[in-house]
Amino acid sequence: MFSFVFSSQIQHHMKKMFLIFLLTSISFVSNANDSIKVNITNQVVANADNAGLILPSGFGALIAADNLGRARHIVATKQGGIYVKLERLVGGKGIIYLTDANKDGKMEVETSFGNYIGTGIAIKDNYLYASSNEDVFRYQLNENGKVTNPDNPQRIVKGLWDKRQHASKSIVLDNAGNIYVNIGAPSNSCQEVDRTKGSKGMYPCPILDSAGGIWQFKVDQTDQGYHNGVRYATGLRNVVGLDWNQQQNKLYVTMHGRDMLYTLYPNLFDTTVSAELPSETMYEINKGDDAGWPYVYYDHFQKKKVLSPEYGGDGKKAGGEKAIDPIVAFPAHMAPNALLFYTGDQFPAKYKNGAFVAFHGSWNRSPLPQEGYYVVFIPFENGKPSGQWEVFANGFSGTEVVKNPRDAKHRPCGLTEGPDGSLYVSDDVKGTIYRIVYNAK
Amino acid sequence: MKYFYFLGLIVVLSSAFVSSPVTNQSQPIIKASMDRGKIIYLQRCMACHQVDGSGGPRLNPPLDGASTVKGNDKLKLVRIIIKGMTERVEIDGEYYDNNMSANPDLTDTQIADVLNYIRNSWGNKASIVTIAEVKAARTKIK
Numbered sequence: 001m002f003s004f005v006f007s008s009q010i011q012h013h014m015k016k017m018f019l020i021f022l023l024t025s026i027s028f029v030s031n032a033n034d035s036i037k038v039n040i041t042n043q044v045v046a047n048a049d050n051a052g053l054i055l056p057s058g059f060g061a062l063i064a065a066d067n068l069g070r071a072r073h074i075v076a077t078k079q080g081g082i083y084v085k086l087e088r089l090v091g092g093k094g095i096i097y098l099t100d101a102n103k104d105g106k107m108e109v110e111t112s113f114g115n116y117i118g119t120g121i122a123i124k125d126n127y128l129y130a131s132s133n134e135d136v137f138r139y140q141l142n143e144n145g146k147v148t149n150p151d152n153p154q155r156i157v158k159g160l161w162d163k164r165q166h167a168s169k170s171i172v173l174d175n176a177g178n179i180y181v182n183i184g185a186p187s188n189s190c191q192e193v194d195r196t197k198g199s200k201g202m203y204p205c206p207i208l209d210s211a212g213g214i215w216q217f218k219v220d221q222t223d224q225g226y227h228n229g230v231r232y233a234t235g236l237r238n239v240v241g242l243d244w245n246q247q248q249n250k251l252y253v254t255m256h257g258r259d260m261l262y263t264l265y266p267n268l269f270d271t272t273v274s275a276e277l278p279s280e281t282m283y284e285i286n287k288g289d290d291a292g293w294p295y296v297y298y299d300h301f302q303k304k305k306v307l308s309p310e311y312g313g314d315g316k317k318a319g320g321e322k323a324i325d326p327i328v329a330f331p332a333h334m335a336p337n338a339l340l341f342y343t344g345d346q347f348p349a350k351y352k353n354g355a356f357v358a359f360h361g362s363w364n365r366s367p368l369p370q371e372g373y374y375v376v377f378i379p380f381e382n383g384k385p386s387g388q389w390e391v392f393a394n395g396f397s398g399t400e401v402v403k404n405p406r407d408a409k410h411r412p413c414g415l416t417e418g419p420d421g422s423l424y425v426s427d428d429v430k431g432t433i434y435r436i437v438y439n440a441k
Numbered sequence: 442m443k444y445f446y447f448l449g450l451i452v453v454l455s456s457a458f459v460s461s462p463v464t465n466q467s468q469p470i471i472k473a474s475m476d477r478g479k480i481i482y483l484q485r486c487m488a489c490h491q492v493d494g495s496g497g498p499r500l501n502p503p504l505d506g507a508s509t510v511k512g513n514d515k516l517k518l519v520r521i522i523i524k525g526m527t528e529r530v531e532i533d534g535e536y537y538d539n540n541m542s543a544n545p546d547l548t549d550t551q552i553a554d555v556l557n558y559i560r561n562s563w564g565n566k567a568s569i570v571t572i573a574e575v576k577a578a579r580t581k582i583k
Contacts, residue, residue, distance in 0.1 A: 087499075164529050164538050188540075195542040196525060197485070263488045263542070274488075363497035366487050405497040429498070 044105030044422075044437060051434055052410075054395040058348070058440030061393070064424065065098050065107045068431030072119040073170065073338065073414040075128070077145030080419050082107065085121040085130055087168075087428060094118060095130055097147065098433070105435060113150035119168035119240070120181070121414075124219070129179060131169035133162040136181060138219070156218070157181060159225045161211050165194075166238040172251070174244050179219050180251055181229075184238035185212035189258050189310045190294035197264050201310030205294050208234050212293055214242070214253065214285065235290040235323055236283070240360075241339035247353055248383035251285040252327075254336035254357055258297050258308070259364040265309045273315070275365035278306070280334050281326035282357070284383065292323030300329035328385050333362035334372030337413045341380070344421025347438045354379045356392065358412035358425060363405045370402040375412050375425055393436060396427060471557055471569050478558025481551055486559075489539060494563045500539045502532045505563035515556070515570055519578035522552050549575040 046060025053061045070087035077083070084096040093112035100107045120131035128139040128147055136157035139147040156179070160169060166184025173179050188195045190205035190212075205212070210226060213234035217224045232251070241254035262274030269277070278297035283289070296305040296319040305320040307313030330336065338358035342351050354377055361373035377392040378385050398409035405411075414426035423436040483492075486504075490496050494505035504510050509517060509532070525543035529536060547555070552575045560567035 164527075165540055167538065186540075193525070193543050194527070194540045197542065197544070198546060199543075260488050263485060266484060363491070363500060364488055367483075367492050404491045404493060404495045405500075406491075406495045406503070 044103075044435065046437060046439060051432075052395050052398060053393050053434065053436070055393055055436065058438055059393075059436055060439045061434050061436045062105050063432055064100075064105060064435040065109075065433040066431065068096055068109075068433065070428045071096075071414065071426040071431045071433065072168070072428055073121045074416045074424055074426045074433065075121045075123050076416045076418045076424060077123060077141070078419055079145040081110070081145045082416065082418075082424060082433065083121050083123070083128060083130075084426060084431075084433065085118055085414075086431075087117050087119060089115070089117060094132075095121070107433065110146070111150065113147065114153075120171035122171050122173055122179075124173040127219070129156075129171055129173065129219075131157075131171050131181065133167040133169060134158065134160050136169065136171060136179065136217070154220075155223055156221060157224045157229070160215075161186065163211075166211075166256075168240060170240050170242050172242045172244050173219060174251070175246075175249065177219050178216050180232060180242065180244075181215050181217065182236070182239040182242060182253070183211040183213060183215055184240075184256075185293065187212075187294070188260060189264075189308055191310055195260060195264070199310075201294060201308060203295075203311065207294075212236060212238075214239060214251070216287075232287055233283075233285045233289045233291070235292045235295075237293040240335070240337045241357060243339045243341050243355075245341050245383060246343065247341075248284075250383065252282065252339060252341070252355070253285055254280065254282045254339045255291065255293075256335055257281060257332060258294070259333070261309070261315075268309055268315050271367060275332065275368040277301075277332050279326065279329035279332060280336050280359075281330070282328040282336070282339070282355070282378075283324060284327050285324075289324050290322060291326075292320035296320035296323060298326055298329055300331075303329075328378055328389060330357075330359075330376075330389065331371055333364040335360035335362060338415040340415040340417060340423075342417060342421075342423070344417050346421025347423075350379055351377065353381075355385075356415055356423065357389075358415050360411050360413055360428075361397065361402060361405060361408055366404070370405060370408075373397040373402055373408050373411060375415070393425065393434075396425075471561065474554045474557040474569070475561055477551075478554035478556070479562075481547070481555040482558050485542070485544060485547075486555070489541070490559075494559065494565075496537075497539075499535070500537055501541075502535070502537050504559045505565060506533075507565075508533055510559055511565050511567045513568070515574050516578045516581060518556055518570070519552060519575050520582050522547065522555065523579065523582055549579065 047062045050061040051063045069090040072085045082098045095114040096112045098107035099110045116132035118132040122129045126141045137153035139153045163186035165186040170182040191199040193199040214232045216230040216232040238256040239253040257278040261269040279300040299306045307317040307319035337360040340356045359372035362370045375393040378389040379387040396410040410427035413428040416424045425434040489501040496503035526541040556570040
């Protein structure tokens with residue numbers, strides 16, 4: 001049933017400008033202030049300019065929400081709502097719940113709650129999990145995907161290290177009643193004095209007892225902590241992106257590599273090498289794995305783990321014989337802040353079970369231009385990359401070249417997949433939530 | 442006794458500079474100091490604070506326009522360079538998560554130079570920092 005209430009000129013415009021995706025039952029509504037909405041069950045319309053994003057052909061994007069604040073990780077409910085974790089409180093609240101009552105793709109703030117800042121947010125079996133920089137909380141969800149106890153969640157983990165640097169606690173859940181929490185190392189390379197020229201690397205690195213790894217806790221116990229958590233994997237400097245691969249039933253993570261090779265060791269590295277090394281890495285994690293930080297870093301040019309200069313390295317000597325190798329090595333410093341295995345059916349077959357990674361964008365490449373500030377895709381087969389990574393969504397920064405991080409208007413930070421297979425990307429500069437849809441036939 | 446004599450000398454020497462803003466006479470001095478300071482800045486500070494002093498949102502504060510950088514509390518500035526910074530403090534209404542490197546190995550001259558560079562580059566303009574001021578400040582920093 002169609003009801004057109006706009007002029008043929010607008011109609012012509014619409015055709016040109018709007019990519020319509022998956023029509024089922026349609027009713028167009030044009031309202032007084034000239035913003036045209038398409039009200040269709042189970043479908044949305046991309047913005048004329050794809051919300052400023054550059055996407056592979058056949059894809060479109062729209063702004064699902066805007067100006068939310070510092071939107072870090074996001075998670076979609078089965079019903080299509082989205083929970084957003086904020087890094088700074090807005091009106092005293094740190095979690096925003098967005099819903100889309102009329103299904104036009106524009107989401108509205110239904111409620112906000114949680115009086116703590118943080119990054120991690122996840123859903124498993126009718127529970128919402130969210131982290132501050134020290135604790136992890138869980139909330140009950142009702143049949144609509146709405147939190148029933150916003151003001152009195154169960155605190156399942158408490159007292160994790162919050163030493164400012166790398167303090168965000170990303171979280172993900174498995175299918176066996178466990179939650180995995182990243183505890184980033186509050187350090188660049190475990191020097192006696194952090195980031196200071198001439199300061200030695202501590203051996204063994206004492207930080208690894210309490211950080212620089214992934215800890216495993218039970219989903220349903222109150223106030224767990226270091227005393228009863230399991231250090232599931234170590235030697236991971238700072239993991240911000242992590243996901244549970246359902247096909248492999250296994251944890252995968254993306255790590256932020258070390259900084260400042262040139263600043264700390266100008267005799268060994270120049271500014272160009274320092275901008276290009278070390279790799280940002282993705283690992284497949286088995287219980288007990290050690291990825292080698294701080295003793296080694298990965299070099300994607302030499303394709304090996306290289307001994308850190310703080311531990312006697314010279315940029316060539318290999319190290320970390322017992323440490324695992326990454327399954328993907330990206331260019332340096334791009335800051336992989338979110339990892340998501342795509343399980344939906346909306347995107348073309350090549351994307352199924354592949355990985356999306358949201359790169360927050362670099363700062364540590366100066367004086368060279370910065371890199372990242374985009375979402376990449378890596379095809380996967382049987383839990384292993386089956387091709388090269390490629391930029392999937394670019395244009396977040398709103399500028400051709402990002403000289404300095406301050407230039408970027410938006411920075412990708414979180415990813416989630418909607419129940420219809422749309423990919424949502426959060427931005428923690430302006431608090432924009434992008435929705436990417438596939439709209440080619 | 443010797444120590445007090447030494448201190449007195451510093452006070453006399455430094456006061457000669459302290460009261461002098463950037464006058465025509467001190468122009469070549471500050472120019473030379475800033476040129477040396479720039480080299481130190483590019484090696485030691487640029488990674489975090491960026492070539493143009495713009496910093497990185499929420500990680501490393503901008504130096505361009507920063508009230509402390511342009512301000513008169515030179516002791517504070519010298520302390521920051523020597524000791525680095527690892528505390529959560531509010532800087533011009535914002536908080537930053539990174540740790541700043543310590544620079545215990547920089548000489549008084551080098552510290553004065555890098556401070557003169559950041560205090561008078563980009564949009565910043567401030568009085569000259571003398572070697573004597575750095576020397577005096579260092580004795581107060583433990």
